[in-house]
Amino acid sequence: MTLTAVIFTLFALLGLWGALVVLFAKRPVYNALGLLLNFVSLAAIYIMLNAPFLGVIQIIVYSGAIVVFFLFVIMILNLRDPLSDMDLSFKGLVAFVLMISLLSLLGVYLYVIKLPAWKLGPEGSPGKLGELLLRDYLIPFELASILLLVAIVIAVVLGKKGEEQ
Amino acid sequence: MNYTYWILMLALLYFSIGALVVLFRRNTLIMLMGLELMLNSANFALITVGNVVGSLEGQVFALVILAIAAAEVALGLAIVINLYRLKGSANIDEFNSLKSD
Numbered sequence: 001m002t003l004t005a006v007i008f009t010l011f012a013l014l015g016l017w018g019a020l021v022v023l024f025a026k027r028p029v030y031n032a033l034g035l036l037l038n039f040v041s042l043a044a045i046y047i048m049l050n051a052p053f054l055g056v057i058q059i060i061v062y063s064g065a066i067v068v069f070f071l072f073v074i075m076i077l078n079l080r081d082p083l084s085d086m087d088l089s090f091k092g093l094v095a096f097v098l099m100i101s102l103l104s105l106l107g108v109y110l111y112v113i114k115l116p117a118w119k120l121g122p123e124g125s126p127g128k129l130g131e132l133l134l135r136d137y138l139i140p141f142e143l144a145s146i147l148l149l150v151a152i153v154i155a156v157v158l159g160k161k162g163e164e165q
Numbered sequence: 166m167n168y169t170y171w172i173l174m175l176a177l178l179y180f181s182i183g184a185l186v187v188l189f190r191r192n193t194l195i196m197l198m199g200l201e202l203m204l205n206s207a208n209f210a211l212i213t214v215g216n217v218v219g220s221l222e223g224q225v226f227a228l229v230i231l232a233i234a235a236a237e238v239a240l241g242l243a244i245v246i247n248l249y250r251l252k253g254s255a256n257i258d259e260f261n262s263l264k265s266d
Contacts, residue, residue: 005168016182019179019183022186022198022199022202023182023185023186038179039205042179042205046209049212049216050216051212053224054231062201065235066235066238069239069242070198070238070242073245073246074194077194079194085190086189086190087190092189095188096185099181103181107177115170115173115217116218118167118169118217120216121215121216121218121220122219129228140225147232147233150236151239155243158240158243159243
């Protein structure tokens with residue numbers, strides 16, 4: 001195993017730990033911190049997969065904005081007590097078995113089809129990505145900006161509705 | 166050993182943990198965190214496949230997904246706050262009525 005593979009495995013395990021914390025932690029702040037751990041280790045993995053711009057954006061948007069937003073909401077709602085919201089009913093167990101079988105089927109499928117050998121692609125530097133976004137993928141880019149505008153308006157309207165009650 | 170397979174399996178593992186969070190936790194806030202995990206693992210798979218194919222398109226798609234995830238979490242959390250004000254709880258089983266009574 002090369003050094004790169006060792007570092008990759010390390011970050012993969014860290015991300016796995018964060019995801020498991022989100023699944024099992026009882027206090028919402030710990031869940032948010034597990035989410036943060038997952039996001040940061042995925043950002044490191046992105047940088048190793050030749051996507052440095054996406055790695056940086058991952059840290060700014062996900063670990064910066066989204067996790068802080070979750071923490072804001074946890075503190076606004078004052079969720080201080082440990083949660084006991086694990087749904088271990090029969091319904092949940094049936095869904096669990098179905099989902100695990102579906103995902104293992106997907107894993108077996110990925111194993112059976114001959115995936116192409118691993119190689120690193122071109123580096124996603126900001127310049128190249130921006131060129132691609134503003135030349136070939138201009139319409140998805142503009143649609144994303146319209147979506148963000150709509151989201152801002154809806155968030156304001158939802159906030160106003162909460163004020164009236 | 167084919168690294169492509171193992172990296173895609175890692176993305177699948179993160180996705181399944183996110184789906185398990187959505188299935189098993191009943192708190193709306195934590196279910197939203199599970200959604201974020203799933204979107205993130207989709208991004209991860211897109212970047213992996215983009216590398217193997219040898220083009221930057223995977224990363225462009227991942228950027229657009231990132232914008233959509235940001236909008237989704239903002240609206241989701243606004244709805245959670247409103248529902249919490251209405252019912253005094255964030256448990257999804259409480260939200261069973263379309264009319265506010």
